[in-house]
Amino acid sequence: MKKLLSMSLLLLATIRLFAASEQTGIKLWGSNYVDIAAFHFLNNSTDDSLKIGGMNTVSLKFHNSNKHYGKFEGNIDLLIPLGYTADQFSQLIEEGDSLSSPFYPLFVQGNTPVLLDIRKLYLSVYLPFADIMLGRQIINFGKAFIFSPIDVFSTVDVADINFRRHGSDVTAIKIPFSFLSGMDLITEFPRKHHEYSSAFRIYHNMWDFDFAANAIYKHRNKEVITGFSFKGDAFFGIYGELIEHFMDNFEKKYFEGMFGLDYSIANTYIFRTEYYYKNSNINNEWGKHNLFISFQYLINDLLNVSIHTIGSDVGGNEQMLMYMGQCNYNILQNVNLITYARYFSQKNEVKTLPDVEYAVRIEVKF
Amino acid sequence: MKKTIAILILLLLSNYLLGQNRVLTGIEIMQKIDENEFYKTIQYTGKMTIHIDDQIRTKELCAQAKSKGHKALVEFINPEDYGTKYLMLDDELWIYFPSEEEVVKISGHMLKEGMMGSDFSYEDALEANKISEKYDVQITGQDTLNGNPCWVLTLEAKVKDVPYYSRKMWVDKERYIPWKEEMYAKSGRLLKEMNVLQIRKFGERIFPVKSEMVNKLRRNSKTVFELEDIAFDIDLPDDMFSLRYLQR
Numbered sequence: 129m130k131k132l133l134s135m136s137l138l139l140l141a142t143i144r145l146f147a148a149s150e151q152t153g154i155k156l157w158g159s160n161y162v163d164i165a166a167f168h169f170l171n172n173s174t175d176d177s178l179k180i181g182g183m184n185t186v187s188l189k190f191h192n193s194n195k196h197y198g199k200f201e202g203n204i205d206l207l208i209p210l211g212y213t214a215d216q217f218s219q220l221i222e223e224g225d226s227l228s229s230p231f232y233p234l235f236v237q238g239n240t241p242v243l244l245d246i247r248k249l250y251l252s253v254y255l256p257f258a259d260i261m262l263g264r265q266i267i268n269f270g271k272a273f274i275f276s277p278i279d280v281f282s283t284v285d286v287a288d289i290n291f292r293r294h295g296s297d298v299t300a301i302k303i304p305f306s307f308l309s310g311m312d313l314i315t316e317f318p319r320k321h322h323e324y325s326s327a328f329r330i331y332h333n334m335w336d337f338d339f340a341a342n343a344i345y346k347h348r349n350k351e352v353i354t355g356f357s358f359k360g361d362a363f364f365g366i367y368g369e370l371i372e373h374f375m376d377n378f379e380k381k382y383f384e385g386m387f388g389l390d391y392s393i394a395n396t397y398i399f400r401t402e403y404y405y406k407n408s409n410i411n412n413e414w415g416k417h418n419l420f421i422s423f424q425y426l427i428n429d430l431l432n433v434s435i436h437t438i439g440s441d442v443g444g445n446e447q448m449l450m451y452m453g454q455c456n457y458n459i460l461q462n463v464n465l466i467t468y469a470r471y472f473s474q475k476n477e478v479k480t481l482p483d484v485e486y487a488v489r490i491e492v493k494f
Numbered sequence: 495m496k497k498t499i500a501i502l503i504l505l506l507l508s509n510y511l512l513g514q515n516r517v518l519t520g521i522e523i524m525q526k527i528d529e530n531e532f533y534k535t536i537q538y539t540g541k542m543t544i545h546i547d548d549q550i551r552t553k554e555l556c557a558q559a560k561s562k563g564h565k566a567l568v569e570f571i572n573p574e575d576y577g578t579k580y581l582m583l584d585d586e587l588w589i590y591f592p593s594e595e596e597v598v599k600i601s602g603h604m605l606k607e608g609m610m611g612s613d614f615s616y617e618d619a620l621e622a623n624k625i626s627e628k629y630d631v632q633i634t635g636q637d638t639l640n641g642n643p644c645w646v647l648t649l650e651a652k653v654k655d656v657p658y659y660s661r662k663m664w665v666d667k668e669r670y671i672p673w674k675e676e677m678y679a680k681s682g683r684l685l686k687e688m689n690v691l692q693i694r695k696f697g698e699r700i701f702p703v704k705s706e707m708v709n710k711l712r713r714n715s716k717t718v719f720e721l722e723d724i725a726f727d728i729d730l731p732d733d734m735f736s737l738r739y740l741q742r
Contacts, residue, residue, distance in 0.1 A: 155576075157573050157576045189576075195742060199742065203593070252742070254742065259738065259742070265595070266593075266594055266595040267595065268594060268595045268596050268597075282595075292593070292594065293594055302738060302741075304733075304736065304737075304738040306736075307583065307732075307733070307735060307736035307737065307738075308583070308736070308737055310737070310738060333586075333599075333737075336586065336601060338599055359599055360599065360601060361599075361601035365601065392606070392607060394606075394711075395606055395607045395608060395615075428546055428547075428712070428715075429544065429546055429551075429608065429611035429715075430546055430549060430551075458551070461550075461551055461552065461574065462573060462574050493573050493574045494573055
């Protein structure tokens with residue numbers, strides 16, 4: 129309890145310090161959100177099939193105000209899991225699995241771990257011919273919303289209700305050719321026992337479409353990935369990624385592809401779908417055929433409801449499906465109330481994942 | 495001889511009088527509006543007050559724009575949307591969301607959506623400088639609006655690629671301020687109404703600094719847009735209107 133209290137005091141002092149130094153050039157903003165969730169295990173015959181958990185997240189963001197020559201930017205989340213969620217994190221920490229997670233355990237108080245997620249912490253230098261960035265960054269490399277075969281750095285976290293990404297430790301060099309074209313070079317810091325990649329892309333805008341040619345090298349697997357991606361408008365918004373994997377000195381090759389559509393009707397109904405084909409030789413969490421469908425109804429600019437579905441290997445023997453319904457209400461200028469329910473089916477032996485989750489999130493932005 | 499001189503004088507006089515009272519054409523009035531509002535570059539901070547039923551949401555922004563090439567860079571600075579940026583290049587638009595480092599190209603159908611939840615659509619922002627290029631303009635009447643004598647102009651689309659089939663505009667006869675504008679669908683349905691609420695003189699230029707947009711398709715909704723700290727014709731480098739700058 130003392131540690132929790134001193135942590136909170138430290139946090140308040142940090143906020144105050146940053147706020148006080150605003151005149152000297154630091155901009156600080158962020159949010160605090162609390163998720164309270166009920167996890168329902170439908171096939172659990174015992175009495176405790178319903179477990180209560182949740183998380184409090186303080187998300188701090190900052191950068192220097194004068195960005196003329198460069199930028200120092202950070203986004204640090206401090207997470208305090210509650211109830212069943214705290215139990216799950218404690219178990220992960222005990223098993224030593226926390227290293228594979230983006231959450232770094234600061235300390236454990238009783239059964240409550242306090243976690244840190246450094247989403248961004250990097251330095252940029254703006255040179256006349258290039259922007260150079262070094263440190264933890266969000267690298268949005270693909271064109272997709274969910275399924276992106278070329279998004280090898282900061283992949284989308286489908287367990288997050290806003291499908292957020294986690295940071296990657298990289299060096300990135302962005303060289304512009306014109307206002308709408310350029311070249312990006314990105315290399316991940318080598319990590320023990322983990323794959324790390326280097327990538328290169330050239331992008332250009334023509335015929336109202338953004339096009340990019342991409343090349344990726346996975347160092348440990350000695351794998352080369354090449355392909356191209358596009359995003360533009362042809363009645364529907366359309367986007368896609370088509371790539372080829374080359375392994376074993378180019379003796380083996382596999383194809384991967386993603387195609388997406390989005391459309392908005394009368395500024396009220398927003399529809400989006402993505403299909404992702406993965407070759408079975410490629411080792412990642414998805415199946416051969418994967419589909420994402422999303423529908424959002426804007427009741428007004430303060431209130432909207434949405435349904436998202438992610439299905440993997442649809443029609444196959446090992447289906448994995450996730451349905452999520454959300455209702456977002458902007459109660460006050462800086463306060464959002466989000467209620468959501470998620471249903472998980474065919475969980476691939478992940479026993480800790482509930483069948484249904486009912487939750488509410490209150491978010492205050494500052 | 496006397497008769498010839500008298501006719502000549504009469505002719506000159508009538509020419510002078512006609513010149514004084516010559517009625518401007520619709521296009522000429524539109525050109526006068528453009529001349530009055532024309533800038534090479536502009537920089538301002540803005541406040542969007544969105545009224546939805548009895549609730550109010552406020553967005554603050556910094557904007558820089560260049561007339562040549564219809565270029566604009568807008569950054570939102572209110573805490574809820576801090577760092578969200580828009581890049582407009584001619585009729586193309588990109589949005590940058592800092593949280594996910596995501597650059598989204600807004601095109602086609604998505605341009606009809608309200609900008610940051612306001613009653614201004616992306617299309618309204620993109621085509622603001624191109625109205626006289628896309629519409630046939632006729633003077634269809636005269637009216638007095640809040641004590642200001644106005645020309646009433648009717649604009650009809652001459653190209654297909656426009657968000658509104660026709661428009662009706664109330665233009666100040668002396669100062670060429672478009673005090674009021676109504677936007678219609680092809681069916682004749684009133685879609686939006688814009689009113690200039692406040693003007694300010696900057697040298698020879700009289701510029702609207704406060705206006706409101708009412709979306710007639712949304713119930714009890716309007717957006718008031720106020721411009722502050724306006725600076726005209728300052729030096730803005732061309733490379734700030736680029737995808738590279740958008741992501742900084």
